[in-house]
Amino acid sequence: MEMMEDVVIVGAGIAGLATAVALKRVGVRALVLERSEGLRATGAALTLYPNAWLALDALGVSHKLTPIYALTSMGYVTNVSAGDVQQVHFRVANNGGDGQGIRTVHRKVLLEALAEELPVDSIQFSSKLAVIESEEQGGASIAVIHLEDGTTIKSKVLIGCDGVNSVVARWLGLAEPVHSGRSAVRGLAVFSQGHGFKQEVHQFVDAGKRAGFVPLNDREIYWFLTYNGENMAGDPEQIQKQVLEKYAEKFPSSYLEVVRHADLSTLTWASLKFRQPWGIIFGKLSKGNVTVAGDAMHPMTPDLGQGGGSSLEDAVVVGRHIGNSVKNNGGLIVPGDMAKAIDDYVKERRWRAAFLVTGSYLAGWVHLGGDKWLVKFLRDGIFYKYLFGRISGLVHKDCGKLPAMSFGDMDHSSKKD
């Protein structure tokens, strides 16, 4: 079977669904191919910073989430060995707006909020991309996408949102992501009678470890542990036991109590990978009408909580460039013009992605580095003095809006070549 599409997006994670929503807003229908049988919400929850909320505003989705999830405006960081506690106030973005603080949301709810904006038949599950080729048609390149089940789809544009082990990134020739030497455990804790914590984030740092928790609502708490090391074998029950008895043994009782209430069905362990920043700065992030977004472009360690937020930014930016092209071409996807739109998207995202990957890695390094004199000097003398302000400023970025389209622009993008 062979099909022809305007835009194919591989992966129905945050990046893929958000990109499909952005394209829908500019009148472009995209087919989303997802290898799983349904939406995957691995990791249970994630924290979205002002940049993510600005992107969700641009996508027209934030209003569905802000009434359900409260703003977190205060946090505490406990140095477990020294016993001191620092209070942190989170600022709201300068340009105002209700949603632009920090909120932690269920991944499933975010994915569903995005997916329900799309036409029912636009996400095709159990569809695993196996091989990509490209061919020339009328002087422009067309992506030829082969699925594992033997289906072939031709598309004027291919956007790989297929995560850290992206097939599309490999096809582009991007350097493989590397192991950071760090891992993370995360999940939800459920208190059927209510947990009694305020809407504040609590973090605990110790040599080689950083842990924390933040309420999602009155009964559920999202908790995590990141640590230096790449082994934590076993089923969720064994992982919970190791967190309690080995990694967080000396952590305050509040954290241990949260972990004891873990809903084991949500508990996951992951070894953390990232793409080296020079692989993003010098790498081929696009080839003709093929590009990548989200973790497929810029896998990063989770130390700034920016992987999901920057995926949402990618979606708005690629939607804007494709939308402008469609607008300039009377509502049509013109393959010859798409390469330029994709190239403009890559230009806009390349340095930001590289900064986020670097900032995340450095933030993790100083937090997990411990109290050796060199680490202390680099952390207190250099990182906090000169870099921290710039790095934390990254989470306030406004990726901009999607172009306003008239009905005329939106009528026929998928009807003609």
Ligand SMILES: Cc1cc2nc3c(=O)[nH]c(=O)nc-3n(C[C@H](O)[C@H](O)[C@H](O)COP(=O)(O)OP(=O)(O)OC[C@H]3O[C@@H](n4cnc5c(N)ncnc54)[C@H](O)[C@@H]3O)c2cc1C
């Ligand atoms: C421990 C941890 C904590 C984090 N915390 C935060 C946080 O607080 N805030 C934040 O913003 N980010 C956070 N992140 C990062 C965030 O989870 C990711 O950046 C985000 O999920 C990336 O979304 P994505 O859509 O690019 O990739 P994914 O979520 O990986 O989605 C990729 C999709 O593509 C599909 N797929 C893969 N290969 C194929 C194929 N060949 N064919 C078809 N489909 C395919 C997969 O099944 C999947 O559904 C965290 C990450 C980790 C590991």
